[in-house]
Amino acid sequence: MRTLIKQAHLHDARGDHGVHDLYLRGDRIEGVDLGGEVDHTIDAQGNLVTPAFIDLHAHLREPGQEEKEDLASGLAAAAAGGFGTVVSMANTTPPVDDPGLVAALALKAERLGLARLRPAATLSRGLKGEGLTDFAALKAAGAVMITDDGIPVADAHLMRRACEYAQDLGLVIQTHSEEPSLRQGGVMHEGAVSQRLGLPGNPAAAEAAMIGRDCEIALLTGARVHLAHVSSKRGMQVVEWFKAQGAPVTCEVTPHHLTLTDAALASFDPIYKVAPPLRTDEDVAYLREALRRGVVDNIGTDHAPHTRAEKERDLLEAPFGIGNLEVTFALLYTELVGSGALSLERLLELFQAGPARVMGWPTPTLEPGEPADLVVLDLEASRPVTPATFRSKAKFSPWSGQTLRGWPVMTLVGGRVAFEGV
Numbered sequence: 426m427r428t429l430i431k432q433a434h435l436h437d438a439r440g441d442h443g444v445h446d447l448y449l450r451g452d453r454i455e456g457v458d459l460g461g462e463v464d465h466t467i468d469a470q471g472n473l474v475t476p477a478f479i480d481l482h483a484h485l486r487e488p489g490q491e492e493k494e495d496l497a498s499g500l501a502a503a504a505a506g507g508f509g510t511v512v513s514m515a516n517t518t519p520p521v522d523d524p525g526l527v528a529a530l531a532l533k534a535e536r537l538g539l540a541r542l543r544p545a546a547t548l549s550r551g552l553k554g555e556g557l558t559d560f561a562a563l564k565a566a567g568a569v570m571i572t573d574d575g576i577p578v579a580d581a582h583l584m585r586r587a588c589e590y591a592q593d594l595g596l597v598i599q600t601h602s603e604e605p606s607l608r609q610g611g612v613m614h615e616g617a618v619s620q621r622l623g624l625p626g627n628p629a630a631a632e633a634a635m636i637g638r639d640c641e642i643a644l645l646t647g648a649r650v651h652l653a654h655v656s657s658k659r660g661m662q663v664v665e666w667f668k669a670q671g672a673p674v675t676c677e678v679t680p681h682h683l684t685l686t687d688a689a690l691a692s693f694d695p696i697y698k699v700a701p702p703l704r705t706d707e708d709v710a711y712l713r714e715a716l717r718r719g720v721v722d723n724i725g726t727d728h729a730p731h732t733r734a735e736k737e738r739d740l741l742e743a744p745f746g747i748g749n750l751e752v753t754f755a756l757l758y759t760e761l762v763g764s765g766a767l768s769l770e771r772l773l774e775l776f777q778a779g780p781a782r783v784m785g786w787p788t789p790t791l792e793p794g795e796p797a798d799l800v801v802l803d804l805e806a807s808r809p810v811t812p813a814t815f816r817s818k819a820k821f822s823p824w825s826g827q828t829l830r831g832w833p834v835m836t837l838v839g840g841r842v843a844f845e846g847v
């Protein structure tokens with residue numbers, strides 16, 4: 426099959442290429458302005474066409490928690506968000522600690538024809554934080570990352586052994602860096618707001634201390650350690666310090682930690698309950714600055730859907746997590762690029778070359794022969810967030826009703842339309 430994307434404003438990691446007709450052949454990019462017969466034409470006039478985004482961090486909940494999300498709804502939501510590739514977290518029921526399960530997830534996802542799934546597997550057997558899983562077998566089955574995300578690895582020696590093992594195999598270890606004994610039962614950031622509301626707080630020190638431990642272990646072992654969802658100024662400063670020391674660490678920030686603060690918890694609405702917690706204005710400003718300065722390697726969504734019933738429990742009982750796959754690009758384009766805080770090039774890099782580099786994958790480009798994984802972005806489109814229309818099963822959002830500008834209108838994966846929007 427041959428596809429023409431007409432009048433596309435092309436952008437990739439090599440730069441801005443201006444407006445061209447882009448041709449796809451089968452699942453690959455063929456070239457620009459070639460002419461000739463095509464089977465399918467897509468009009469992209471006025472839109473930006475760029476490599477589909479990569480999310481290194483989404484909770485798709487399959488197997489076992491399909492009431493929250495499943496592969497079909499989660500990968501459809503990802504495609505609607507402009508993502509062509511998603512690394513799924515392994516804190517499912519049962520946890521993804523078995524090579525057979527990794528292979529089954531990958532096969533099922535491939536048949537769906539939505540975003541590509543790249544499964545993560547757990548670091549510890551049963552997510553129990555005691556014995557290691559069989560990384561070699563998990564990698565052979567298709568796991569691309571090792572992580573107990575959802576639960577911090579409390580035992581430093583276990584983390585060391587995991588790093589030694591992963592280093593031998595060239596696997597990335599992703600951490601959920603919060604020191605459990607310091608975090609305790611905190612349900613929100615510990616600070617002036619938690620004190621006023623009388624809610625148990627989780628101090629930034631819990632994050633910064635664990636990031637320090639995990640970076641030390643990365644230095645000690647030479648393993649590639651990816652620090653998920655860095656949320657605090659202190660945590661980010663620790664990452665910066667270790668990067669300057671040459672530690673083989675990379676880090677992620679999430680859309681919610683870049684746009685929301687602990688002030689939102691004054692509503693007592695569990696929709697804002699997330700781990701690590703929403704921090705202060707000062708933290709948000711520092712994370713934004715770290716994005717700009719290039720300290721941050723990628724934006725990962727940490728899309729963490731739950732049922733409405735679970736999120737309608739009281740703040741102490743409700744589970745941690747925010748669903749955001751479908752709004753992430755528009756949210757950050759509006760709030761960061763729209764305000765002049767970040768360039769569009771840098772924002773795109775954080776969804777494309779950045780995550781690819783973290784994983785050791787090739788930089789996605791529009792060069793002939795590359796996979797035809799593309800997103801068509803309408804940067805002028807302005808509309809409110811309408812959770813009722815989400816592909817995700819979690820049809821509620823902290824940004825509900827907020828008017829955002831710059832939306833994905835189509836996502837192609839391997840030359841096939843995985844999402845087509847308004």
Ligand SMILES: NC(=O)N[C@@H](CC(=O)O)C(=O)O
Binds near residue numbers: 484516698727746
């Ligand atoms: N981020 C969250 O608040 N929740 C995640 C777990 C995690 O990412 O640690 C979840 O699985 O619900």
Ligand SMILES: [Zn+2]
Binds near residue numbers: 576600653
């Ligand atoms: Zn986590």
Ligand SMILES: [Zn+2]
Binds near residue numbers: 574575
């Ligand atoms: Zn997570």
